[in-house]
Amino acid sequence: MPDRPESLDQVLEPTLAALARSGDDALSKACSEGCPDWDEVVAWTDRTRQLVLRQRQPSALRAQIPAMASRLLEILRSTPGTREVDPEWLVARFVECLPDVRACLAEDVEAAHEGDPASKSFAEIVVAYPSVHAVTVHRLAHELFRLGAPVLARIMAEDAHGRTGIDIHPGASIGRRFFIDHGTGVVIGETTLIGDRVQIYQGVTLGALSPRSGQKLRGRKRHPTIEDDVTIYAGTTILGGETVIGRGSVIGGNVWLTHSVPPESVVLIESPRQTVGDKSHADDPHGSDWDI
Numbered sequence: 001m002p003d004r005p006e007s008l009d010q011v012l013e014p015t016l017a018a019l020a021r022s023g024d025d026a027l028s029k030a031c032s033e034g035c036p037d038w039d040e041v042v043a044w045t046d047r048t049r050q051l052v053l054r055q056r057q058p059s060a061l062r063a064q065i066p067a068m069a070s071r072l073l074e075i076l077r078s079t080p081g082t083r084e085v086d087p088e089w090l091v092a093r094f095v096e097c098l099p100d101v102r103a104c105l106a107e108d109v110e111a112a113h114e115g116d117p118a119s120k121s122f123a124e125i126v127v128a129y130p131s132v133h134a135v136t137v138h139r140l141a142h143e144l145f146r147l148g149a150p151v152l153a154r155i156m157a158e159d160a161h162g163r164t165g166i167d168i169h170p171g172a173s174i175g176r177r178f179f180i181d182h183g184t185g186v187v188i189g190e191t192t193l194i195g196d197r198v199q200i201y202q203g204v205t206l207g208a209l210s211p212r213s214g215q216k217l218r219g220r221k222r223h224p225t226i227e228d229d230v231t232i233y234a235g236t237t238i239l240g241g242e243t244v245i246g247r248g249s250v251i252g253g254n255v256w257l258t259h260s261v262p263p264e265s266v267v268l269i270e271s272p273r274q275t276v277g278d279k280s281h282a283d284d285p286h287g288s289d290w291d292i
Helices: 008-020 026-033 038-054 058-076 087-115 122-128 130-147 150-164
Strands: 179-181 199-201 205-207 237-239
Touching: 038 058, 038 087, 038 130, 038 150, 058 087, 087 122, 087 130, 087 179, 130 150, 130 179
Parallel strands: 179 199, 205 237
Antiparallel strands: none
């Protein structure tokens, strides 16, 4: 057996040299591109989210918007994928879109209030609903993605995913009055198109039929289109870029769809056969009491 090093001094220099060596692997390429600081992006996102959702005082907005824009400019200058875009132009366009983002979010909150009989107030929805957190971040991240800052947008989306369990790619296009009820386990892929007044429930996947060679499909529509006024219940999976769920349709729980359905459809799976018996007369040779 070869001799093992007995101290840190014996391994430190070779380890430093190996880790510092520039190569052609994926990690080396990532470092050369420049990686924004995750925590700084998250902190900026939280401040911007609160500004859009809750700040109304003109004097505070006058102070906070330039500060938000200045910090965004600093982050963009360290973010890969934005070198072909003028950061100052991008920041100006982002600030310009904030009123429209806020208008969409106000309608999303109204849709949540109308769609959830458990909601007690608009304030409860804004501060406590995971879907509002995820959709707010998405609407901000989508603008940055569209303007040419995909890595920054992806960090924002993944942080919201970690906090809420709702995974929305910033490239997805989502219409007005959108509501995700409960939300845990929802996945919405990059090229998904969602119309207005759509409501979905926990565990819904709007995904792609992806082969192993996924890079060959980059830039092509891989995820479904959900037209206006569609409801999709829990646990349903809808896959494929050519799949269109027609306007006004209702998709029941635990459905698997890889083909389009026409407008005003109702799609259900057949209920599994179940038996209900008297526990005291159950034929159980092992004497299990089934207490859990």
